[in-house]
Amino acid sequence: MNRFLQQWGEAAYTTVGFFWMALWAFILGYAISSLIQIFLTEKRMQQTMGGGGGKSVLLGTFFGFISSSCSFSALATSKSLFQKGASFVSSIAFLLASTNLVIELGIIISIFLGWQFVVGEYVGGILLILFSWLLIRLINPKKLIKKARENLEASSSSSMSDKPLTEKLRSQESWAKVGKQYAMEWKMVWKDVTLGFTIAGIVAAFVPDSFFQTLFINTGDGQQTFTFLTLLEHVVMGPVAAFLTFIGSMGNIPLAALLFGKGVSFAGVMAFIFSDLVVFPVLRINAKYYGWKMSLFILFLLFTSLIGASLILHYGFDFLQLIPEGASKDITEKNPFEINYTFWLNLIFLMLTGLLIYFGFVKGDKVKHHKEMAPKSPVLEKTLKWTALICYFWLVVGMLLKFTL
Numbered sequence: 001m002n003r004f005l006q007q008w009g010e011a012a013y014t015t016v017g018f019f020w021m022a023l024w025a026f027i028l029g030y031a032i033s034s035l036i037q038i039f040l041t042e043k044r045m046q047q048t049m050g051g052g053g054g055k056s057v058l059l060g061t062f063f064g065f066i067s068s069s070c071s072f073s074a075l076a077t078s079k080s081l082f083q084k085g086a087s088f089v090s091s092i093a094f095l096l097a098s099t100n101l102v103i104e105l106g107i108i109i110s111i112f113l114g115w116q117f118v119v120g121e122y123v124g125g126i127l128l129i130l131f132s133w134l135l136i137r138l139i140n141p142k143k144l145i146k147k148a149r150e151n152l153e154a155s156s157s158s159s160m161s162d163k164p165l166t167e168k169l170r171s172q173e174s175w176a177k178v179g180k181q182y183a184m185e186w187k188m189v190w191k192d193v194t195l196g197f198t199i200a201g202i203v204a205a206f207v208p209d210s211f212f213q214t215l216f217i218n219t220g221d222g223q224q225t226f227t228f229l230t231l232l233e234h235v236v237m238g239p240v241a242a243f244l245t246f247i248g249s250m251g252n253i254p255l256a257a258l259l260f261g262k263g264v265s266f267a268g269v270m271a272f273i274f275s276d277l278v279v280f281p282v283l284r285i286n287a288k289y290y291g292w293k294m295s296l297f298i299l300f301l302l303f304t305s306l307i308g309a310s311l312i313l314h315y316g317f318d319f320l321q322l323i324p325e326g327a328s329k330d331i332t333e334k335n336p337f338e339i340n341y342t343f344w345l346n347l348i349f350l351m352l353t354g355l356l357i358y359f360g361f362v363k364g365d366k367v368k369h370h371k372e373m374a375p376k377s378p379v380l381e382k383t384l385k386w387t388a389l390i391c392y393f394w395l396v397v398g399m400l401l402k403f404t405l
Contacts, residue, residue, distance in 0.1 A: 010205040011206065012402060023349070024346045034178050038168070061093045064093065074094075092129075092301070099277060109256075112256070120266070128302070144297055145294075180361070181360075194251075198394065212264065216265070217230055230265070237268065238274075239275040242272050252272065266324075274309065
């Protein structure tokens with residue numbers, strides 16, 4: 001019993017430490033995302049994304065890069081762009097870029113996994129878009145695209161105000177909306193992040209290496225060389241693991257670091273990170289938007305693309321000798337609370353959070369702001385909410401155990 005209580009304390013300490021290490025990056029990323037989403041409107045985006053050629057794909061990728069990293073926000077925005085005239089391929093490019101190429105995700109990955117994985121994330125995100133574009137051109141699903149547009153026509157709306165940027169920058173109302181959008185960013189992800197970081201702590205403290213060696217074959221014992229079939233199994237099991245722990249792209253990163261530390265291949269870890277759009281909640285939302293046939297086609301498109309991208313990344317990085325040698329294995333041994341740059345950055349960005357909340361809810365308390373989100377299952381949302389609250393109880397008790405036993 002005493003052993004279990006000690007592991008509980010270690011799990012809670014690891015979770016809180018992980019979050020403290022990443023806090024400033026979350027704040028920076030969501031602050032930048034909020035600024036961009038208020039000062040750059042969907043109307044500006046959809047006007048330039050109507051074609052199916054390289055230019056519209058490039059613009060879709062760029063607009064995704066500067067948008068929110070939340071999967072549900074990305075689903076709603078890509079649907080809205082497609083509904084208002086953007087091509088299907090540019091909407092897919094936007095969706096993939098907004099969940100794989102965003103700034104905050106790169107910062108979090110650099111903290112937990114290192115620069116090689118950041119490069120892999122951004123290069124892999126581009127590969128995902130290129131593979132998807134190629135598959136769409138080869139398959140040419142005109143009937144599916146036409147049917148998807150028909151499904152969306154009934155709820156089409158064209159009321160979008162678009163003030164000049166200079167006017168927005170001088171407007172107190174716009175800065176109030178930035179503050180409210182920043183709060184919405186946290187509201188969208190707090191359950192996923194809480195659950196993801198808590199699971200990471202539990203896995204680090206309780207789950208033996210043998211479990212990962214069963215799930216991902218030929219891992220452990222400093223294994224650095226993998227056969228093609230082993231890598232293929234890893235990139236298929238990556239999405240399976242993400243499906244079992246669906247917690248969004250940001251919350252998945254500490255788990256990805258633990259997987260790499262347990263000996264999972266570079267390709268398997270990248271596939272795990274890329275998998276936030278091939279899980280059941282996303283499949284269900286796309287079906288509600290576009291119909292089940294299109295939803296399954298998008299699933300096929302993304303799953304096929306992530307397998308190809310992950311394998312190419314692994315062999316490319318291996319050829320260039322860029323695959324890290326398990327540096328993330330020491331991540332749970334670091335002291336996350338020492339007085340270093342992380343401590344001071346957290347203090348600075350916590351003050352920035354206070355300033356944004358002041359703009360949004362004190363000076364701008366009467367300003368209304370709403371952003372469309374993908375429809376979520378009430379049952380799933382309630383389950384996630386209560387699970388997150390249970391996580392907080394687990395963490396509070398665990399921290400007490402950590403410093404009393």
